[in-house]
Amino acid sequence: MTTTRRRVAALLVALGAGLATATGAAAQAAPKEFRIGYQKVGVVVVARQQRTIEKRLAPQGIAVRWVEFQAGPPLLEALNAGSLDFGFAQAAGSTLVYVGASVLSGDGEAIVVKAGSPIRTVADLKGRTVAVGRGTSSHNLLVTALEKAGLSISDVKPAYLLPSDAGPAFANGSVEAWVIWDPYLALAQAQNDTRILTTSRQTHAVSDFFLASRTFADRYPGIVTAAVEGMAEAASWAEVHRDQVAQALATVTGVPYAIEKGVADRTEFGVGPVTEALLAKQQATADRFHRLGLIPRAIQVRDAVWTPPRT
Structure with a gap:
């Protein structure tokens, strides 16, 4: 299964939907x-x-x-x-x-590094620590980008983090790259010290x-x-x-x-x-x-x- 970004891609516990079960030929009652x-x-x-x-x-x-x-x-x-x-x-x-x-x-999901990072291409991620949400669309983007660069997920060191933890880890240098979606991507870009290696449009829409x-x-x-x-x-x-x-x-x-x-x-x-x-x-x-x-x-x-x- 893959999830979306952000998105996208979830969520809850029983919230009392009030689903009614019809019996026999009776029509199914609508949930409350x-x-x-x-x-x-x-x-x-x-x-x-x-x-x-x-x-x-x-x-x-x-x-x-x-x-x-x-x-x-x-x-x-x-x-x-x-x-x-x-x-x-x-x-x-x-x-x-x-x-x-x-x-x-479009381009609302990307692999980013710090502007001054020596990592210039996806291939340069080999051996590097990359923050990514496990099972998310960003995970899919990372794997796809690595495969196109002749690498696999085993060639990097994934740090499976949700945005709330990945953002600070990227900011303090605990991870060297971050695969993320909007608006977290836009927030990172607004810091003026972030560089994009590839986007979802370029790699795997x-x-x-x-x-x-x-x-x-x-x-x-x-x-x-x-x-x-x-x-x-x-x-x-x-x-x-x-x-x-x-x-x-x-x-x-x-x-x-x-x-x-x-x-x-x-x-x-x-x-x-x-x-x-x-x-x-x-x-x-x-x-x-x-x-x-x-x-x-x-x-x-x-x-x-x-x-x-x-x-």
């Missing part, structure tokens, strides 16, 4: 609460601020609960445990299904995938569809209102507007179905993570793509 795991990035922040999902579910009397995570792996754990109904991350697993995706990302538990998606397809449509509405708005997106991000993250403006300007907003191109990318990631032992068995990503029932 729809639980969404998220990270404070991009279109997710816009959707939450504008209540695009809430507005679609309000007529059914369904409340939306948003649960924040710092990174993707914890979010996925919460989804797998049944503590969430819907999440934003990249993953593939037996209990989770892909219900939608964002467009391929990624997408945010929207996930749901298979049981929930099959039981409540209308709710899942409404959530994806709400995200698509927010993405369309964000694409032409980047200043407002930056302000929204600055408000919820505490990151200065000028920095979040740079993040918004280099983010590609768009939400749609899981296309063949995205499937191929995610399958390559799944295969790579299986080789690394992060996924215990080989998987076929296509098997985890959810198809809404025809109405």
Whole structure:
């Protein structure tokens, strides 16, 4: 499984969703609460601020609960445990299904070193200590970049840290490189002593995938569809209102507007179905993570793509 950045890519514990179980031929009752795991990035922040999902579910009397995570792996754990109904991350697993995706990302994820570092290329990372979130999209970026440089993950010294710990480690020199996503990347760049070795666009463009538990998606397809449509509405708005997106991000993250403006300007907003191109990318990631032992068995990503029932 891979997660997104930031993103992306999770999150929670049982929050009392109030899921009702129908018996016999009775119709499945709607849940009282729809639980969404998220990270404070991009279109997710816009959707939450504008209540695009809430507005679609309000007529059914369904409340939306948003649960924040710092990174993707914890979010996925919460989804797998049944503590969430819907999440934003990249993953593939037996209990989770892909219900939608964002467009391929831009340059909002990168491998960085200090400006004065003797490390000039990805190949120079050999033998160096690199901070990266285990199982995140940044982990995927690091492995892919190393492979393109003729190296493997065993050629570096990974320091598996979440951003809250990796940032200080990078700042004080405890690690020599950092693989990170926005807004942490933008914050590091703002220090004027950071140099980029490669970005996700240059190495391995990624997408945010929207996930749901298979049981929930099959039981409540209308709710899942409404959530994806709400995200698509927010993405369309964000694409032409980047200043407002930056302000929204600055408000919820505490990151200065000028920095979040740079993040918004280099983010590609768009939400749609899981296309063949995205499937191929995610399958390559799944295969790579299986080789690394992060996924215990080989998987076929296509098997985890959810198809809404025809109405």
